[in-house]
Amino acid sequence: MELFIGIMIPFLGTCLGSASVFFMKNELKPLVQKGLLGFASGVMVAASVWSLLIPAMDMSGSMGKFAFVPAAAGFLLGIFFLLAMDRLVPHLHLGETKPEGRKSNLKKTTMLVLAVTLHNFPEGMAVGVVFAGMLADSAQITLAGAMALSVGIAIQNFPEGAIISLPLKSEQRVGKGRAFLYGALSGAVEPLGALLTILLFSFIEPLLPYLLAFAAGAMIYVVVEELIPETSEGEHSNIGTIGFAAGFVLMMILDVALG
Numbered sequence: 001m002e003l004f005i006g007i008m009i010p011f012l013g014t015c016l017g018s019a020s021v022f023f024m025k026n027e028l029k030p031l032v033q034k035g036l037l038g039f040a041s042g043v044m045v046a047a048s049v050w051s052l053l054i055p056a057m058d059m060s061g062s063m064g065k066f067a068f069v070p071a072a073a074g075f076l077l078g079i080f081f082l083l084a085m086d087r088l089v090p091h092l093h094l095g096e097t098k099p100e101g102r103k104s105n106l107k108k109t110t111m112l113v114l115a116v117t118l119h120n121f122p123e124g125m126a127v128g129v130v131f132a133g134m135l136a137d138s139a140q141i142t143l144a145g146a147m148a149l150s151v152g153i154a155i156q157n158f159p160e161g162a163i164i165s166l167p168l169k170s171e172q173r174v175g176k177g178r179a180f181l182y183g184a185l186s187g188a189v190e191p192l193g194a195l196l197t198i199l200l201f202s203f204i205e206p207l208l209p210y211l212l213a214f215a216a217g218a219m220i221y222v223v224v225e226e227l228i229p230e231t232s233e234g235e236h237s238n239i240g241t242i243g244f245a246a247g248f249v250l251m252m253i254l255d256v257a258l259g
Contacts, residue, residue, distance in 0.1 A: 002143060006131055006150045007194035010123060013154030014187025017161020021179045024166060031239050034231045036159030038240035041227040042247025043156040044123070044219045050255040051130060051149040052216035055141055056209040059133075070209035077210070078217020082122065086225070091115035116164045116186035119226065122218030123153050124190030128197025129211045135198075136205050148258035152251040157187060 053071050060067040090104035091114040099111055106114075130149050133141040165183030168174040174182070197204070197211075204211060231240025 002147075003131055003198060006143075006147055007124075007127055007191045007198070009147075009150040010127055010153040010157050010194075011187050011191045013157035014120070014161040014190070015184045017158040017163075018165040018180045018183025018187075020162040021165040021168075021176050021183070024162075030234060031237060033159075033163060034237060035239040035243040036163065037227050037231045038243025039247035040156035040159060040243075041223045041231070041240075042244040042249070043152050043251045044223050044227075044247075045244075046248045046251035046255070047126065047149055047152050048216035048219045050252060051145065051152075052126060052212045052219075055130075055133060056212040056216075059209045059212075071213040071216075074210035074213025075217035075220075078122065078214040078219075079221050081214070082118070082218045082221040082225075085118055085121075089114060089118060091118060112164065112168065113182050113186045116160065116183075117189050119160065119222050120157075120187050120190050121193060122215055122222060123157070124193030125197060125211075126215035126219060127153060127190065128194030129208065129215050131194065132198050132201045132204065133208050133212065135201055136208055144258040145255065148254040152254050153190075155250070156247060157190075161187065 053075065056071040056074065057067050060070045063069065086100065088101055090099055090101040090106055091111050100115075104111075127146075127150055130141055130146045134143055134146045161183045164186055165179045168179040168182055228240070228244075231243070
């Protein structure tokens, strides 16, 4: 039961954020959006370090001075995997007119959702790998620590859900119900990815240090490639940096206090 709750918490965060389309008339103001994107970036970076990379190196302690190898290799694989997905999957970022990835005839709204789905994939994998690590005796990951990661990702998923659903309503003239559905569906990949990872636990247990670092690399790619640049667009403001600091500290506290 704890596993099911843990993997569903991040999806709940996305759904609650997407539901803001029902009680907010307009999309988020630019400064608010920048602050929330910065906050999400801080949560993801802190989660990558405390919940993924450090446990990956702890699990490889028997390698002595080379305990960094699985973490470094997995991290780089995660970066290059998301880079490949970014090039192959057709998607469109909010505020942009030119799609990325392979050329396709997909609708604009579909490509907007795919862009957010690409962001959510590594988060779902991170949750699944951490809960799989909790089941492994060698990982030393507690239920509280795994739940801390889920809660942290759910917190940063709330603004992401709002950021995808509100512009769909105001800019793309999509109805409230459909805007909410698109926003919620963008986060559906998280519990699915987490569940698949847990189901494959018996096969992937020897690779857990690499997979933990892989998820960290994928999350850092999203932060550096997409989230942080978006906080710097338009008129200069430090609100994104303040949001980043708040998200980083909150996730660090959650992981240390609960882990």
